[in-house]
Amino acid sequence: MSDNIEKIRHSLSHLMTMAVLEVYPKAGLGVGPTIENGFYQDYDLPAEALAKAGLPKIEQRMKELIKEDIKFEQHDMTFAKALAFYKKDKYKTELIKDLKKKGDLLAQAGKKVSFYKSGKFDNLCAGPHVKSTKEINPNAFKLTKIAGAYWKGSEKNKMLTRIYGVAFGTEKELQDYLKQQEEAEKRDHRKLGEKLDLFIFSDLVGPGLPMYTFKGVAILDELKKYVNELQGAIGYQEVQTPNMNRAELFKISGHYEKYKDDMFFVRSHYTKEEYFLKPMNCPQHTQIYAAKPRSYKDLPIRIADFAMLYRDEKTGELSGLARLRGFRQDDGHCFCREDQIKNEFNSVLSIVEKAMKTFGMNYKIRLSLWDPKQPEKYLGDKKIWEKSQKLLEEILIENKIEYFKAVGEAAIYGPKMDLICQDSLGREWQLSTIQLDFIMPGRFGLVYADSDGKEKTPVMIHRAIIGSPERFFGILIEHYAGAFPVWLAPVQTAVLPISEKHFEYAKKVRNQLRDDNGIRAQIWGEENETLSKKIREAEMQKIPYLLIVGDKEAIAGTVSCRERGKGDLGAMPLKKFIEKISERIRKRQ
Numbered sequence: 364m365s366d367n368i369e370k371i372r373h374s375l376s377h378l379m380t381m382a383v384l385e386v387y388p389k390a391g392l393g394v395g396p397t398i399e400n401g402f403y404q405d406y407d408l409p410a411e412a413l414a415k416a417g418l419p420k421i422e423q424r425m426k427e428l429i430k431e432d433i434k435f436e437q438h439d440m441t442f443a444k445a446l447a448f449y450k451k452d453k454y455k456t457e458l459i460k461d462l463k464k465k466g467d468l469l470a471q472a473g474k475k476v477s478f479y480k481s482g483k484f485d486n487l488c489a490g491p492h493v494k495s496t497k498e499i500n501p502n503a504f505k506l507t508k509i510a511g512a513y514w515k516g517s518e519k520n521k522m523l524t525r526i527y528g529v530a531f532g533t534e535k536e537l538q539d540y541l542k543q544q545e546e547a548e549k550r551d552h553r554k555l556g557e558k559l560d561l562f563i564f565s566d567l568v569g570p571g572l573p574m575y576t577f578k579g580v581a582i583l584d585e586l587k588k589y590v591n592e593l594q595g596a597i598g599y600q601e602v603q604t605p606n607m608n609r610a611e612l613f614k615i616s617g618h619y620e621k622y623k624d625d626m627f628f629v630r631s632h633y634t635k636e637e638y639f640l641k642p643m644n645c646p647q648h649t650q651i652y653a654a655k656p657r658s659y660k661d662l663p664i665r666i667a668d669f670a671m672l673y674r675d676e677k678t679g680e681l682s683g684l685a686r687l688r689g690f691r692q693d694d695g696h697c698f699c700r701e702d703q704i705k706n707e708f709n710s711v712l713s714i715v716e717k718a719m720k721t722f723g724m725n726y727k728i729r730l731s732l733w734d735p736k737q738p739e740k741y742l743g744d745k746k747i748w749e750k751s752q753k754l755l756e757e758i759l760i761e762n763k764i765e766y767f768k769a770v771g772e773a774a775i776y777g778p779k780m781d782l783i784c785q786d787s788l789g790r791e792w793q794l795s796t797i798q799l800d801f802i803m804p805g806r807f808g809l810v811y812a813d814s815d816g817k818e819k820t821p822v823m824i825h826r827a828i829i830g831s832p833e834r835f836f837g838i839l840i841e842h843y844a845g846a847f848p849v850w851l852a853p854v855q856t857a858v859l860p861i862s863e864k865h866f867e868y869a870k871k872v873r874n875q876l877r878d879d880n881g882i883r884a885q886i887w888g889e890e891n892e893t894l895s896k897k898i899r900e901a902e903m904q905k906i907p908y909l910l911i912v913g914d915k916e917a918i919a920g921t922v923s924c925r926e927r928g929k930g931d932l933g934a935m936p937l938k939k940f941i942e943k944i945s946e947r948i949r950k951r952q
């Protein structure tokens with residue numbers, strides 16, 4: 364994305380504020396950054412004020428402002444002046460005070476803050492902005508929605524009104540984006556999840572803690588089975604570990620210091636020891652390694668785990684299955700010698716490739732590096748970081764894998780390869796990750812006896828394939844628009860008796876599918892429902908195969924088969940249908 368579009372998006376948020384202030388001059392001003400595809404701005408103002416004006420009116424006013432060729436001009440103000448300027452706006456006042464405390468760049472040497480003036484509107488802002496509204500295409504932006512947002516993201520604070528907008532370089536880009544959004548809305552996994560009865564949330568259970576129905580579990584189980592098959596083939600063995608552990612473990616791993624506020628705290632009634640619900644499995648897996656003496660011949664040791672993980676996300680940031688407080692990961696750890704790193708990465712990359720092919724997704728790799736300007740954010744010294752980053756890049760080059768670098772995206776203990784997949788709507792999601800870690804094994808004192816008899820520290824590779832199965836489940840719902848391929852479909856076949864008297868034969872068919880062949884089959888519909896109603900409802904549930912059975916079928920031992928997306932396939936012997944569907948399931952189609 365070019366810098367200019369960022370400037371345009373941010374400038375539009377100033378223009379939006381100008382338009383909002385015309386409607387309600389006393390509005391308090393929260394933050395207003397650019398985001399992916401657009402921008403937002405938070406306002407403290409009565410909901411009626413906005414409801415009365417309406418987004419289209421504000422948008423119209425912004426278009427007029429754009430045509431006025433308004434210049435954006437930067438100037439500085441002393442803290443004292445800035446505070447006086449905003450004496451009626453407690454939000455800006457707080458922001459300025461925060462800036463002073465932080466000694467932010469914006470607050471040069473703790474004395475001045477930066478402002479941008481556009482027309483009569485002057486705004487605390489670090490920029491950058493377009494030089495003039497001339498640079499903005501008035502037909503390439505749109506205000507999209509109003510939402511509530513807590514001041515500074517904390518539920519303890521007041522809920523402000525946030526207006527979102529999107530902006531692009533051209534009108535066509537805007538139209539394409541809006542079309543994609545419309546399609547995405549139809550596929551929204553939260554809506555489809557409810558419609559297809561896959562998972563539920565309950566206020567009493569808590570936000571970000573979904574419960575999966577038997578249908579949701581069928582899909583999650585298939586994903587787990589598939590991942591185990593893939594990782595089993597490259598030597599990973601599944602283990603089981605507890606959901607919580609002593610704080611001590613995280614003190615050694617470094618998570619206590621860097622990550623404590625993101626973990627749920629648990630306390631025993633009987634001891635004063637601190638426990639935490641684990642947000643990741645890595646520290647526990649070091650203890651599996653440490654349980655026995657290890658020799659160079661034992662390595663690599665590869666462990667996989669699907670334990671529940673808990674992270675104390677802010678409730679405002681939770682979103683369907685995309686952001687959860689409780690979830691699993693297809694988490695794996697490999698302890699190996701340095702000379703084995705390349706092989707290990709190569710084999711993980713090979714199963715990632717297979718998995719993405721199965722799901723019909725393209726992907727690319729983000730090589731996530733540390734930020735050398737902020738070494739305090741990471742564990743370990745510069746030499747280790749440079750060495751490990753170079754190694755990962757070599758692996759990507761040798762495998763001829765397309766990648767791009769992202770400075771500052773590394774894990775605290777090492778660089779990583781993040782696999783960014785593209786769904787059927789062209790949206791990108793970060794799924795899998797393969798991370799190199801030269802630090803944690805040392806912190807836990809892990810060793811192996813090398814061929815020369817000396818003790819050495821193994822290297823640790825953290826990796827996932829689909830990432831969190833729950834989050835991936837959400838992505839898949841939208842990717843497939845709820846029409847799961849046969850191998851994943853929670854109900855693979857519905858058996859529809861034409862009338863009451865065909866229930867017996869329907870049961871026979873169902874049992875043969877389900878009990879003898881492990882196919883998820885269900886008898887569909889109530890006894891007194893018409894066949895057309897049964898078909899309609901089964902189709903709404905996006906079941907891949909419907910088998911209609913009546914007198915003819917019962918006598919001949921056949922089924923009349925309808926395939927999702929293909930329609931009527933006609934009658935076929937049940938045995939033939941079982942062969943057909945079993946093959947598709949086996950091939951994961």
Ligand SMILES: [Zn+2]
Nearest residue numbers: 479488489490
């Ligand atoms: Zn600005």
Ligand SMILES: [Zn+2]
Nearest residue numbers: 643644645825
């Ligand atoms: Zn890990």
